[in-house]
Structure formats: structure tokens, C-alpha cells
Amino acid sequence: MSIGVASMLVGAVIAMRRTDLKQILAYGTISQLGLLFLLFGFGDPGLTTAGVAVLVAHALYKAAMFMMVGIVDRNAGTRDITALSGLGRALPALAIAAAIAAASMAGLPPLLGFAAKELAVAAILDLSGPWMLPILGSVAAASVLTVAYSGRVIWGAFAVKAGIDDTEPRAPGLLFLGPLLGLAAASIIVGIVPGLITPLLDEAAAGLIGGGGKKHLVLWPGLHLALLVSVFILAAGLVLVFMHVRVDTVVSRLPRMVSGEGLFGAAVSRLLRFAERVTAFVQSGSLPTYITVILFTAAVVPGTVLVRGAQWPDELAWSNGFIQTAAAIAIVAAATTAILASERIAAVAALGAVGLGVGVLFIIEGGPDLALTQLLVETVVLVAFALTFRHLPTKFRRRFVQRRYRRARTAIRIIVAGAVGSSVTLFALTTVAVSSGRSSRAAYLELAPTEAGGNNVVNTILVDFRALDTMGEITVLMVAALGVLSLVASAKGAGSDTDPREHSPESSSAT
CATH class of the missing domain: 1.20.120 (Four Helix Bundle (Hemerythrin (Met), subunit A))
Incomplete structure (x- = not known):
């Protein structure tokens, strides 16, 4: 559980500090993988079913987002949001498809990301014991940051920014836009009609843990506590999106986090020093x-x-x-x-x-x-x-x-x-x-x-x-x-x- 929570929060915070579109999505993926690790790791039927739903939604919107970044990098010559401006007017079709995928990543209705996140929150609320509140709080905090960096990607790639010249990209061909538009459309269709993948989710959950949860993937489950939590997540995340300038200032002042590369280098260095000391003691000639x-x-x-x-x-x-x-x-x-x-x-x-x-x-x-x-x-x-x-x-x-x-x-x-x-x-x-x-x-x-x-x-x-x-x-x-x-x-x-x-x-x- 601790690994999943740490991955969710650390990945989301680092994503808020990056200006490279690809790095933002990469650290966002780490955050989502932490959520999946948490959902699958408990061994609960309801959480397992929700984990499969989140996995399918993540596959659709994240594939579309990475394709968008590739098109921007190829046609505009950069992925840095501090150097991009006005791509939404220059490439409207790309901007619309990317906005749909980002909305699903943030968990906005009526997209598949919303239904999957709603199912995950409901499964967490069904847990009994002292772990429910810490898990719910961690997932809610990471989800708020997910909404924030989803908006950061769209604003950074397509918004018109003061003081930055408009980017003049080449128009992408249909072969580039077609798959992206198809993935965005799939997020909408499956979100509105989630019954299309319900048998798939139940069969996958049964294969993983021997049976699915009591709740199923639906677009509108009714007024209940899980919906209120989802509304709070979206509201808090949208506040961070509209206050992105102040949020960027606060995030930039946070202490620098240790990267995975830094941890690996430090671990190897200390291992070598430990090996030298052991060798000096054991192979001392005595x-x-x-x-x-x-x-x-x-x-x-x-x-x-x-x-x-x-x-x-x-x-x-x-x-x-x-x-x-x-x-x-x-x-x-x-x-x-x-x-x-x-x-x-x-x-x-x-x-x-x-x-x-x-x-x-x-x-x-x-x-x-x-x-x-x-x-x-x-x-x-x-x-x-x-x-x-x-x-x-x-x-x-x-x-x-x-x-x-x-x-x-x-x-x-x-x-x-x-x-x-x-x-x-x-x-x-x-x-x-x-x-x-x-x-x-x-x-x-x-x-x-x-x-x-x-x-x-x-x-x-x-x-x-x-x-x-x-x-x-x-x-x-x-x-x-x-x-x-x-x-x-x-x-x-x-x-x-x-x-x-x-x-x-x-x-x-x-x-």
C-alpha cells in the first residue's frame, strides 16, 4: 500500500513541476500506476474490478495524449510548454482530440475516466477497517493533482500565452490525427455506454481474483458519497488549473525531490563503498x-x-x-x-x-x-x-x-x-x-x-x-x-x- 501511495503522490507532484509535455505525461503515468498498484494490491474484488476499469481508461486516454505530444514535437519542433503558444488556433482538430483525452484523464463526465474513477472511489468507501480513510485521502489528493496536470498539459500545449510568439506548426496528416481521434471517440462512447466493456471487466477481475465486485461500471450511479467525493476532486483540481500561475510559483519553491536516477546512483555508490570496506576487512592479508x-x-x-x-x-x-x-x-x-x-x-x-x-x-x-x-x-x-x-x-x-x-x-x-x-x-x-x-x-x-x-x-x-x-x-x-x-x-x-x-x-x- 505504501508503495502505491508514494508513487501516486510523488509522481503527481513531479508532473506539476515539469515543463516538457512528455515528462509531464510520464510522471503522470507513474502516479496512475501507483493508483493501479493500490487497487490491485489489496486483493479485494471491488477494488480489483475498479482497477481493471481504471486500466482500460488509462490505456485509451494516455495513448491519445502521448500521440498528441509526438505530433506537437514533430510539427512544432518542441515539447516545452514555455515555448509553445497558440497551437489551439493553428491545429484545432488536434486540440479538440487532446482536450477530450485530457478530460478523461482528469475524470470529467461523461467520459470513461470519470466512470472508472467513480467506481474506484466507491470501492474504497466500501472497505472496512482503519485503512479506508488514509487510502481515500491519498487517492483524492492524487486525483486533484491529476486534474491539475491534465489542465497543465492542455494549457501548456494549446493556449495563447502572453510574451510568447505564436508557434507556427506544420499541419499533421490524417494518418497522424486518425488514431488520436479514434481513441478520443472511444473514451466518449465507452463512457456513455459502459456496458460495452462490463463483460470484459468482470472476466478480467474473475481471472485475477476469482470474482468481481458487487458494483459495476456505470455513468450515473445516483447520488451517493462517492459522487460527492468525485465532485470535490474535480472542483479542487479545476481551482488549481485556473490558478496555475500561483500554483507554479508554489510548486517551484518546494524542495527538490530525489529522482529515480539519483536514488539508483546513490544506491550503487554506497553499495560499492560497502563492498570496498567488506573486501578491505575480509581480504586484509591477515x-x-x-x-x-x-x-x-x-x-x-x-x-x-x-x-x-x-x-x-x-x-x-x-x-x-x-x-x-x-x-x-x-x-x-x-x-x-x-x-x-x-x-x-x-x-x-x-x-x-x-x-x-x-x-x-x-x-x-x-x-x-x-x-x-x-x-x-x-x-x-x-x-x-x-x-x-x-x-x-x-x-x-x-x-x-x-x-x-x-x-x-x-x-x-x-x-x-x-x-x-x-x-x-x-x-x-x-x-x-x-x-x-x-x-x-x-x-x-x-x-x-x-x-x-x-x-x-x-x-x-x-x-x-x-x-x-x-x-x-x-x-x-x-x-x-x-x-x-x-x-x-x-x-x-x-x-x-x-x-x-x-x-x-x-x-x-x-x-
């Missing part, structure tokens, strides 16, 4: 920033959906014994040590302890093969970290940043860590809750000897049941290893004779 963005996205995006449809286990045991609790406490302590460690090797050792603690949990839960795999992975990762950190300073380099930025960075990392931990916990709980009666563990134990030909369940999972996943993980690790080797080789190629642990902060950052 590995912690990359990790933060990736982890936060991986945790929040699926986690949000998971929270809405999460299922919780019926029974939840926090611990299955003292050994499991001790292992969990050791894992938390090792993770905390990795966070607080000031030396790189100490942090790596703490991370290795976390992995070993997870392996202990696997052993407690009866998965020695999985624990062995975990131990091997942790050993390889620990060795890779140790070899890489030989070329980096012993301690983490502390950046000298302002305290507020340091606190903000710490807060962001805490939020991301909490989001990742929460999402992993939710995934684990949901997996336990939605698991079927037959566990995957039992299925793998049953299928490993027969389908994979092996008794080592972990190995059969890695190289048979999930072979593609394993190959993908190996590929990722190989690419990462090649990247690390290239960084180490480039650092060696720099040719520094000093102790690598005494590198300056700049060289450490580059490495």
Missing part, C-alpha cells in the same frame, strides 16, 4: 581474520537453522565415569593453555595435548582404532608445526594497538569461539536425538568384513566407505603442505645471516 570469517560463517549460518528445528535427546548423561570427566577436564586445561601461551612451541604442545585427550576419550568409548588414527594425525600436525615455527620468532609478536581495539579484537574472538563451540554441541546433540534405531557403529561393524573385506573398521571407513572424503582431505593437506613449503623456501631465499628467532617484526609479519 590469516586470523580469514579464520575468523570462515569459522563464524560455518557456525552461524547452519547453526541458526539448527536452533529453529533442534531436537534434544530424551536422556542426556553428562559423564560416564571419573576417567571420562578427568580426560575432559584435561582437554579444557590444555586448550586454555594454548590460548594463554606466549611461546609458539608451548601453544603447539598444548594443542597436541588437546588431540591426545580426544584420543583418550575414543579409547574410553571403545574405539582404539580411531584413537590410533587420532594419535597419528596429532603427531604429524605437531611435527609440521614444529618444523614451520623454526623459521618464526620464538614468541608471539604482540601488536602495539590501542587498548580499545585490543579489547574489541579479544571480544570478537571470544564470540566466534563461543559460536563455534555452541554450534558443534548443537550438531552433536541433534545427531544423537535424530539417530535411527540402528546405529551407524553397528552398521559399519556388520558391513566392514563383507562389503569392504577388512576387520579394521576405521581403515575400511577411511579407504572404502568414505574414500572420496579421504581423497579430498588428502588433497587439501597436500595443497596446504605445498603452500607452507613455498613460504619456507621464499623465506630462505631472502638470504638473512641473522638468527631466525631475532627477526624484526616486519620480517616476521611477511613470513
Whole structure:
């Protein structure tokens, strides 16, 4: 509704400020499209029928008006109403046809525009609820301005203006005037005999919403409130037409409205600036920033959906014994040590302890093969970290940043860590809750000897049941290893004779 009201009023006001005939009609079309948007958007049978009637009337008079502007532009050489004068005397047939079309656009009887506008007002008055009065007021205000700019078009194109030489146009041929006269005649005929298009309106409304309204298109519906509203609209609009000089002065003093082109340009400009800022933040060359963005996205995006449809286990045991609790406490302590460690090797050792603690949990839960795999992975990762950190300073380099930025960075990392931990916990709980009666563990134990030909369940999972996943993980690790080797080789190629642990902060950052 708000879009339709805004289009009606803004389009009509801008039409009152233009001096180009084509622009006046174009912004008037925007105003009429706002009215149609409002009528069709409610989904009410009566408003839908009125919308179809307004659409047919608009097609007839607006086509005629644009044809008139084309003839004026071609034969007079301009569309500017400040440069046109006396065309009504020079081209009377064109002026009469244009006046009929403009009268239908303004809603004057006995034309189709009047009957259609009357039907729309009656349908609005039949609405119930608090929306009726705001909608009626908006439509009435836009209709008053429609009468005003309809008169502005006719006066601007055909009236004799003081101080402007009479325009001497070429006479248009019958092929130009014929279609315009036919459209003007159609507005008169259908307005007097609206029953000619009543079946069309009812069928169109039925196709749009499944049925038409109770009221039909008629020229004289009798004395009622809708007629009084129409009379008020015409009277107020004609007052604005006859006071066009003063109205033009008032309208010219209004603040300049933002055009659609300006809004589009501003939107594109701000979008580009926003994209630059996002790119500068995300693609900053900082590995912690990359990790933060990736982890936060991986945790929040699926986690949000998971929270809405999460299922919780019926029974939840926090611990299955003292050994499991001790292992969990050791894992938390090792993770905390990795966070607080000031030396790189100490942090790596703490991370290795976390992995070993997870392996202990696997052993407690009866998965020695999985624990062995975990131990091997942790050993390889620990060795890779140790070899890489030989070329980096012993301690983490502390950046000298302002305290507020340091606190903000710490807060962001805490939020991301909490989001990742929460999402992993939710995934684990949901997996336990939605698991079927037959566990995957039992299925793998049953299928490993027969389908994979092996008794080592972990190995059969890695190289048979999930072979593609394993190959993908190996590929990722190989690419990462090649990247690390290239960084180490480039650092060696720099040719520094000093102790690598005494590198300056700049060289450490580059490495």
C-alpha cells in the first residue's frame, strides 16, 4: 500500500513541476500506476474490478495524449510548454482530440475516466477497517493533482500565452490525427455506454481474483458519497488549473525531490563503498581474520537453522565415569593453555595435548582404532608445526594497538569461539536425538568384513566407505603442505645471516 501511495503522490507532484509535455505525461503515468498498484494490491474484488476499469481508461486516454505530444514535437519542433503558444488556433482538430483525452484523464463526465474513477472511489468507501480513510485521502489528493496536470498539459500545449510568439506548426496528416481521434471517440462512447466493456471487466477481475465486485461500471450511479467525493476532486483540481500561475510559483519553491536516477546512483555508490570496506576487512592479508570469517560463517549460518528445528535427546548423561570427566577436564586445561601461551612451541604442545585427550576419550568409548588414527594425525600436525615455527620468532609478536581495539579484537574472538563451540554441541546433540534405531557403529561393524573385506573398521571407513572424503582431505593437506613449503623456501631465499628467532617484526609479519 505504501508503495502505491508514494508513487501516486510523488509522481503527481513531479508532473506539476515539469515543463516538457512528455515528462509531464510520464510522471503522470507513474502516479496512475501507483493508483493501479493500490487497487490491485489489496486483493479485494471491488477494488480489483475498479482497477481493471481504471486500466482500460488509462490505456485509451494516455495513448491519445502521448500521440498528441509526438505530433506537437514533430510539427512544432518542441515539447516545452514555455515555448509553445497558440497551437489551439493553428491545429484545432488536434486540440479538440487532446482536450477530450485530457478530460478523461482528469475524470470529467461523461467520459470513461470519470466512470472508472467513480467506481474506484466507491470501492474504497466500501472497505472496512482503519485503512479506508488514509487510502481515500491519498487517492483524492492524487486525483486533484491529476486534474491539475491534465489542465497543465492542455494549457501548456494549446493556449495563447502572453510574451510568447505564436508557434507556427506544420499541419499533421490524417494518418497522424486518425488514431488520436479514434481513441478520443472511444473514451466518449465507452463512457456513455459502459456496458460495452462490463463483460470484459468482470472476466478480467474473475481471472485475477476469482470474482468481481458487487458494483459495476456505470455513468450515473445516483447520488451517493462517492459522487460527492468525485465532485470535490474535480472542483479542487479545476481551482488549481485556473490558478496555475500561483500554483507554479508554489510548486517551484518546494524542495527538490530525489529522482529515480539519483536514488539508483546513490544506491550503487554506497553499495560499492560497502563492498570496498567488506573486501578491505575480509581480504586484509591477515590469516586470523580469514579464520575468523570462515569459522563464524560455518557456525552461524547452519547453526541458526539448527536452533529453529533442534531436537534434544530424551536422556542426556553428562559423564560416564571419573576417567571420562578427568580426560575432559584435561582437554579444557590444555586448550586454555594454548590460548594463554606466549611461546609458539608451548601453544603447539598444548594443542597436541588437546588431540591426545580426544584420543583418550575414543579409547574410553571403545574405539582404539580411531584413537590410533587420532594419535597419528596429532603427531604429524605437531611435527609440521614444529618444523614451520623454526623459521618464526620464538614468541608471539604482540601488536602495539590501542587498548580499545585490543579489547574489541579479544571480544570478537571470544564470540566466534563461543559460536563455534555452541554450534558443534548443537550438531552433536541433534545427531544423537535424530539417530535411527540402528546405529551407524553397528552398521559399519556388520558391513566392514563383507562389503569392504577388512576387520579394521576405521581403515575400511577411511579407504572404502568414505574414500572420496579421504581423497579430498588428502588433497587439501597436500595443497596446504605445498603452500607452507613455498613460504619456507621464499623465506630462505631472502638470504638473512641473522638468527631466525631475532627477526624484526616486519620480517616476521611477511613470513
